[in-house]
Amino acid sequence: TAIILDGLGLANELALELKQEVNSLKVIPVLKVILVGNDPESQIYVRSKEKRAREIGINLEVVSLPETIEEREILDLIDRFNKQDEVDGIMVQLPLPQHISYHNIINALDPTKDADGFSAVNMGKLWLNEPNFIAPATPKGIMTLLDHYHLELAGKNSVIIGRSNIVSKPLASLLLARNSTVTITHRQTTNIIEIARQADFLFVATGQAEMVDKSFVKPGAVVVDVGINRTDHGLVGDVNFSEVKQVAGYLTPVPKGVGPMTVISLMEQVVSHAKMREENGAKSD
Ligand code: NAD
Numbered sequence: 001t002a003i004i005l006d007g008l009g010l011a012n013e014l015a016l017e018l019k020q021e022v023n024s025l026k027v028i029p030v031l032k033v034i035l036v037g038n039d040p041e042s043q044i045y046v047r048s049k050e051k052r053a054r055e056i057g058i059n060l061e062v063v064s065l066p067e068t069i070e071e072r073e074i075l076d077l078i079d080r081f082n083k084q085d086e087v088d089g090i091m092v093q094l095p096l097p098q099h100i101s102y103h104n105i106i107n108a109l110d111p112t113k114d115a116d117g118f119s120a121v122n123m124g125k126l127w128l129n130e131p132n133f134i135a136p137a138t139p140k141g142i143m144t145l146l147d148h149y150h151l152e153l154a155g156k157n158s159v160i161i162g163r164s165n166i167v168s169k170p171l172a173s174l175l176l177a178r179n180s181t182v183t184i185t186h187r188q189t190t191n192i193i194e195i196a197r198q199a200d201f202l203f204v205a206t207g208q209a210e211m212v213d214k215s216f217v218k219p220g221a222v223v224v225d226v227g228i229n230r231t232d233h234g235l236v237g238d239v240n241f242s243e244v245k246q247v248a249g250y251l252t253p254v255p256k257g258v259g260p261m262t263v264i265s266l267m268e269q270v271v272s273h274a275k276m277r278e279e280n281g282a283k284s285d
Contacts, residue, residue, distance in 0.1 A: 002223070002244070002251040003149075007141070010148050011260035015055055018264075018271055022057040027281070029058045029274035031089040031115060031266075032081050034074065036100070037067035042093045052263045058270055071100045075108050082110040088273035089115030091266070094166070115269050118166060126173050134269055139171035141261030142203070142224055143178075149250065151201075151222055154179040159199035161185050161192065161212065161238075167205040167226055175201075192216075210240040220249040226258050 022029060031053060035046055046062055053060035063077065074092075081087045090113050092105055106114070111121040117134035125133035146153065158175045162168045163186040172182045180201065185192050196202055196216040204212050205226035217223060227238030237254030245251055252258055 001246060002248040004245075005145055005149060005222075005224070005250055005252045005257060007145055007252060007258055007261045008256035010145060011052075011141075011264040014144075014264045015052060015267070018056045018267055021271055021275075025271075025274060025278055027086070027274050027278045029088050029270045030086055031058055031060045031091070031270045032087055033060060033062045034065065034077065034090070034092045035062055036065045036069060036074070036093070037097055039095065042095070046093055048259075049263055049266065052267055053270075056267055056271070058267060067097055069100075071104060074100065074105055078105070078108045082108075082113060085277070087113060088277060089113055089266075089270040091115045112273065115266055115273075116166075117170070117269070123165070123170065126170055129177060135174065135265075136166055136170045137265040137269070138167045138205075138226060138258060138262045139174050140268075141263075141265040142171060142226075142258060143174050144265065145252070145258070145261050146201075146222070146224075151250065153201065155181070156200035157181050157183070157198050158201040158203065159183045159185060159196050160203045160205070161196065162203075162205035162207075162226075164205060168203070171203060171205075204238040206238045208238055209236050210238065212239040212244065214240070214243045214247045217244055217247045219247050221247075222250040223248040223252070224258065225252050225254050228254060228259060 033046055050060055081090045090109055096102055106118045107120055109119055111119055114122055114134055117136040122134045126135060153175060158180040160168045160172055163184050168184060172184055175182045183195055185195055193216050197218050199221055201222045203224045207227055209229035209231050223239060223244055225237035225239040229236050235255050
């Protein structure tokens with residue numbers, strides 16, 4: 001049976017290291033989280049970020065805004081945070097209400113403070129292999145997890161199921177940068193099982209509870225389950241865990257797999273910005 005990739009365990013270890021790093025800084029890392037409306041899922045995600053931030057010593061402030069807020073007001077708020085030197089990261093919890101343009105909001109962020117790395121500037125730098133980009137937290141966390149288990153990507157086939165901007169596309173770029181051969185599949189892909197069975201690394205980000213059963217998986221493959229689905233039998237991934245565990249070589253659980261790695265990666269970006277701020281401050285003293 002598969003070796004379970006322990007995202008929560010690794011995230012806990014990394015949190016301790018980050019906490020020490022923060023203790024050695026003179027500045028306090030600051031993350032602003034903009035939360036629009038009352039989406040219950042978003043509130044759960046924000047709470048898990050708050051918990052991690054508190055542990056590490058990051059000052060995370062949630063700015064809760066009503067569902068009816070105008071785009072202009074959010075843009076003004078972002079502008080203010082962009083200009084405040086002591087703000088290291090800004091993130092806008094998705095989804096946003098229909099009347100607000102996701103693109104306008106995301107691209108208003110100062111790219112160095114775009115803690116989620118979703119802006120066109122960061123995404124462009126990621127695809128162009130330019131230095132100093134911020135990688136989206138979920139794919140970054142996945143790479144950290146694979147590296148921790150010394151899983152070598154070079155020359156291997158990676159198949160991603162799902163083509164989202166926040167997970168799948170940036171993940172494809174990070175995998176390419178590691179010399180993996182990458183295939184992205186999606187709802188319109190006709191022979192998805194056949195393609196998935198070629199994968200040495202199979203990444204699933206569809207939001208379809210337990211859709212990937214063992215027929216998708218080559219024996220011994222590494223299977224990374226990004227999905228988070230609430231069902232009447234609890235929280236499950238996009239992978240049928242008990243079935244796929246029998247054939248995969250490695251498998252991430254849900255919960256305690258990719259989720260905690262996402263949160264810790266976000267915290268890493270914020271601490272790294274605070275470090276840079278301290279160094280720059282020291283230079284101008
Ligand atoms: P999304 O919800 O934006 O899009 C889903 C993608 O899956 C689409 O590209 C679609 O074409 C594809 N898809 C859907 N059904 C399919 C099918 N039957 N066959 C093939 N492809 C199919 O994607 P997302 O934002 O990447 O989210 C995916 C899942 O990951 C969700 O469950 C979400 O909650 C979860 N998620 C988890 C984390 C984390 O930290 N663990 C972070 C982000 C998203």
